[in-house]
Amino acid sequence: MQLKFYKYQGTGNDFVMIDNRQNFFPKNDTKLIERLCDRRFGIGADGLILLENDNSTDFRMVYYNSDGNESSMCGNGGRCLVAFAKSLNVINNEATFIATDGLHHATIDENGIVSLQMKDVDEVKIDTEYVFLNTGSPHHVTLVNDLEHYNVKENGAEVRYSDLYGNAGSNVNFVNQISDNHFRLRTYERGVEDETLSCGTGATATAIAMNVIGKTNSNSIDINVEGGKLKVKFEKTDKGFEKVFLIGPATFVFEGEIEL
Numbered sequence: 001m002q003l004k005f006y007k008y009q010g011t012g013n014d015f016v017m018i019d020n021r022q023n024f025f026p027k028n029d030t031k032l033i034e035r036l037c038d039r040r041f042g043i044g045a046d047g048l049i050l051l052e053n054d055n056s057t058d059f060r061m062v063y064y065n066s067d068g069n070e071s072s073m074c075g076n077g078g079r080c081l082v083a084f085a086k087s088l089n090v091i092n093n094e095a096t097f098i099a100t101d102g103l104h105h106a107t108i109d110e111n112g113i114v115s116l117q118m119k120d121v122d123e124v125k126i127d128t129e130y131v132f133l134n135t136g137s138p139h140h141v142t143l144v145n146d147l148e149h150y151n152v153k154e155n156g157a158e159v160r161y162s163d164l165y166g167n168a169g170s171n172v173n174f175v176n177q178i179s180d181n182h183f184r185l186r187t188y189e190r191g192v193e194d195e196t197l198s199c200g201t202g203a204t205a206t207a208i209a210m211n212v213i214g215k216t217n218s219n220s221i222d223i224n225v226e227g228g229k230l231k232v233k234f235e236k237t238d239k240g241f242e243k244v245f246l247i248g249p250a251t252f253v254f255e256g257e258i259e260l
């Protein structure tokens with residue numbers, strides 16, 4: 001059987017997209033998803049996303065990491081899925097969709113910039129060495145010196161597999177401050193088990209974490225990731241962080257068919 005796929009990337013975080021509105025995709029075939037994401041034996045991607053029908057929103061997002069396992073929310077993947085939905089005429093310039101962490105609203109402009117509302121954050125753990133929070137996916141955030149030469153894969157894996165996070169693990173973000181509301185970020189992603197060029201939930205977590213520990217008072221934060229630039233905006237209230245938006249480009253790369 002031939003599988004029609006589309007490849008998208010958001011600041012270098014890349015995804016295989018499949019239109020599964022007809023419900024044909026073998027969702028429990030972990031090995032198949034891992035192979036499709038493999039950069040040598042498959043299409044190559046950090047994750048695979050299914051666009052599915054939903055009764056009360058424009059579509060449903062089902063997200064798998066490149067290890068083939070279904071996982072929690074993917075911010076860049078969500079932004080790319082909005083661009084994919086627009087190309088399929090499922091939406092026009094606005095979308096509501098359901099993902100594993102709940103309801104999302106998004107807009108896409110004429111330049112392909114997607115602004116995606118992320119979940120509210122009302123719980124942030126502050127340690128002397130790091131901040132931990134869940135922005136749809138779990139994120140450990142820590143400031144480091146000399147981010148350019150930092151060994152993200154080795155140090156990220158050490159934290160991800162440490163007793164701190166048990167079997168579930170965590171994504172791990174290493175951050176450097178550039179100016180008051182501008183940070184540089186490199187992320188080790190759980191489920192990819194390597195550094196990726198960008199992580200949207202990680203950028204969101206980093207912006208909130210930097211505000212919480214007083215590195216910035218701004219609620220509009222620029223994040224340079226390895227694959228480009230993201231912006232995160234939020235409102236800080238008594239309850240926590242609301243109206244959290246992840247903003248950046250979402251780009252079609254290529255499409256094709258692959259033998260299953």
Ligand SMILES: N[C@@H](CCC[C@H](N)C(=O)O)C(=O)O
Pocket residue numbers: 013065071072073074075076077137138171189190191192198199200201202
């Ligand atoms: N690339 C993502 C995060 C994807 C989920 C993550 N790997 C996990 O399993 O927690 C993003 O852009 O947010």
